[in-house]
Amino acid sequence: MNDDAQSDRRKYEFRKVIEELTEYSGSGTQLVSIYVPPDRQLSDVVAHVTQEHSEAANIKSKQTRTAVQDALTSIKDRLRYYDNPPENGMVLFSGAINTGGGQTDMVTRVLEDPPEPIQSFIYHCDSDFLTEPLAEMLGDKGLFGLVVLDRREANVGWLKGKRIEAVKSASSLVPGKQRKGGQSAQRFARLRLEAIDNFYQEVAGMANDLFVPKRHEMDGVLVGGPSPTKDEFLDGEYLHHELQDIVIGKFDVSYTDESGLSDLVDAAGEALAETEMMKDKTQMDEFFKELHQGELATYGFDATRQNLIMGAVDRLLLSEDLRQDVVTYVCANDHEERVLINRRKNTTDHECEECGDVVPAGDGTREDVIEHLMAIAEQRGTETKLISTDFEEGEQLMNAFGGIGGILRYSTGI
Ligand SMILES: [Zn+2]
Structure with a gap:
């Protein structure tokens, strides 16, 4: 069985459960959602749930109090089946949902190993289940290479689904526009252009090392930065020609540090949806x-x-x-x-x-x-x-x- 097929099916199963959970609501803030990252000790999670259970004793409405405590007990019971969180973590949902006519029904769902690792621990108690972080993981598929650069620094990384991974960075020795005294203007301009060219080559080298081995799995390359840097970089065809061919677009981004990578993904939103x-x-x-x-x-x-x-x-x-x-x-x-x-x-x-x-x-x-x-x-x-x-x-x-x-x-x- 191939991994892709298996992961497609898993994604579908997740999507279905999320859809089901999204439709539920509780009459008070009594639906509990817990996101457990893979590196979290389950004993910590159980301790957290126990703590919430005792704090719930202060809830004024008897009905909500009982509902929250029942949900927490049910979650604790489920956690007993595990020694450690699964590879990508797990999400637990529990609570009394409205079934119409003032009736409620207790629902508990455990989702193991979502398609991407859970990033942070979340405890959430509301009148709805918290499904957005899971839904986001399922939203976009795809693997994109990211490059942000100006003449001073550059970062390259990945966009995997919704997750951005910064991988490598470089900073340049390109001198500023102001030349020092005693240097001829012509010589200064030539050295500066050389330094810029060297830096573009270095950035392209970094991108090529990272992307070329994966070029057949990639869905595209996004390039960001201020003008005219990103234009010079693309027009100069510094990237490996097979990467150059899958450039989806260039986008205006003000920062070229790691945060520039997320700015780039935001700026490219429409182009990504289109792809x-x-x-x-x-x-x-x-x-x-x-x-x-x-x-x-x-x-x-x-x-x-x-x-x-x-x-x-x-x-x-x-x-x-x-x-x-x-x-x-x-x-x-x-x-x-x-x-x-x-x-x-x-x-x-x-x-x-x-x-x-x-x-x-x-x-x-x-x-x-x-x-x-x-x-x-x-x-x-x-x-x-x-x-x-x-x-x-x-x-x-x-x-x-x-x-x-x-x-x-x-x-x-x-
Ligand atoms: Zn028959």
Whole structure:
């Protein structure tokens, strides 16, 4: 099973839980969220929870007090199963949520090993669960190289998902514009240009060392700085030509220290969103081209699933807005049939299309349709792409094809 596929599926599972948690609310400030970084001692976390539990005794409303204490007890119970936090840390959610008509229901969820390490410990008690830090991790995918420079200093680093990593820095010996007495103006100008050129070479060298080995995994390079430095640097083609080719843009950034790297990412926000969408659009363009002129498009649950099982699907395209479950029924005569239903609807009795035998609702096996298809894809070495609906072709995948499609390796006639 390849790591990318596994991480895509994990991301999808996280996204689903986050979506569920976001919908919940408590009647008071009684929903507890705890973010545990990987290097945190769990004994510290338990001590913190115990402390909060005793402080909760001061809450005036009896109902809120009980709810908060119940949530904390439930979290403490869950923590007992662990000796240490998982590799990327964990997030715990617990609390009594409103279920309508003044009724509440106790909900506890533990998310282990989010796609990126948890950066800091958070204890949060509110009328909503705190899901933003997790949602941010899932927001943007991608690996981008970052370069910020002026004539004095430069920093290079990575943007991995939402996380910025400063890696290397350099400072220059470029003299200021003011020459010293006794130096000829011409000689001074020449030395200064040489020093600038040397510095650009040094910065490019730093960037090349870091980025070139990863150039095939990278989604682009962003360059930031004041004008005209960044323009000179790019126009002079100092970077390795393969990096030069994937420069997404140059952006005005006032600082060129480590904080300049975050300024650069902020400034490039729109361009980054565009790049992300372009990747989805490329997939969908290929799908529509095959649909109209070729034989390598498949769509709809049944056909796509059959092709997947045959190992004929190269890329599985699933809409991020798909909110359906697949229910598998096996009748008394061993006929296996599958039905898609809305995630929020209850399972119903199923009449076997082959023999008419009725399978009671409770005997159906229910599974999220995306997880169902992704699991088959993983076994067959098929890549899964989750396609957003933020552009026209992405919307069409959802509305015209039920959110399920694929590009085949070879034509199967199914
Ligand atoms: Zn049957």
